[in-house]
Amino acid sequence: MINWFLTEEQQMIKDVAREVADKVIAPVSAKYEESEEFAWECIEACAQADLFRVSIPEAYGGMVPSGSLGVFNQCLVVEELSRVDAAIAVSYAASGLGFYPIIFFGNEEQKQKYLPDLADGKKLAAFGLTEANAGSDAGGIQTKAVPDGDHYILNGTKQWITNGGEADIYTVIAMTDPAKGSRGATAFIVEKGTPGFSFGKKEKKMGIRASATRELIFQDCRIPKENVLGREGQGFIVAMKTLDHTRPGIGAQAVGIAQGALDDAVNYARKRVQFGKPIIAQQAIQHMLADMATSIEAARALVYAVARSIDAGTKDISKESAMVKLFCSDMAMKVTTDAVQVFGGYGYMREYPVEKRMRDAKITQIYEGTNQIQRNVIGLALNKEYAGKKH
């Protein structure tokens, strides 16, 4: 076993998350997968276990001391929850995606107003960037926010928003000056219940079925000016900086999913007898399991290194954050596909847990920026880094 040299507090966070995952989530995971209902009882268990506090500053009800960010804590929790159920893990993690912009760009009043309830887990947050015609091309959003006295009027629709309809607090990116392109976007805090703000139908998905994915619909929705996050025109930066800090969490989710698949596969291979011996004694299976275990450890090491680096204050982290998301999600897709293979025909049956893990792994290659976009981010950063260097 690798010693990750967790502090006492980090070990406690990991242990508590594992306990919630094993005792509360595991017994109901299949039920929520089937019904596709939002697993409020699991979210409430996370709240009671103080798991929403791990990435919120102490000053606002969380447990992150000033000078740190809690990204590593968040990764530890997401990994443990994803080992058991990636849908419930993403419902937890998407609240972080929604509240990180408030932590990074919120003013004192906004932080005091919104963060304590999010730290208590009394409320969930969500992040509204994507639109029907603005997925990878996030700068192409069309939702508009037009100033009107001491308000802005929002019109437009956000698509595929995790926690949509369930969350109370939404960070929404809208165009305030479309002529300026990405420099004309602004971030807003929008509360559920604001007149003119409604939700589309719940999407039916390949995986992470217990998570809620809905449209956010704004029709002449009046948002007070004090709900602008950061400055007008800073919305694209708010979104990009947020994603730089949350993509390691997707890496952690992928590691958790893959670890769960490996656990299933090893346990199955030790019991399943063919040709007179457990299939784990067959080298073809042994080698698959060995590759799976090795790639999970490599991915975990990358998540932990980058998350710790972010917490330590490293500023320019876009490239490494993209690398975590890219490497871990591709790893999880491969590991979960191989886990299904180890199970053979049983792996293809919904009665066994591994096909769910394979379906859940797929989204980690897509959301928070497709892996093609991650490669663009990495490639552009390399080009910049090497410009002018002599080799």
Ligand code: COS
């Ligand atoms: N941090 C700070 N600033 C950033 C940044 C980052 N990580 N990434 C870009 N910017 C800045 C750029 O410096 C540029 O600023 P200037 O206008 O001052 O030059 C501005 O933002 C626009 O950047 P760029 O021209 O690179 O933007 P593009 O429109 O080419 O888009 C990508 C860049 C593709 C990387 C971006 O749109 C992206 O990440 N897309 C995926 C979105 C995503 O993850 N969606 C999932 C939804 S959330 S679940």
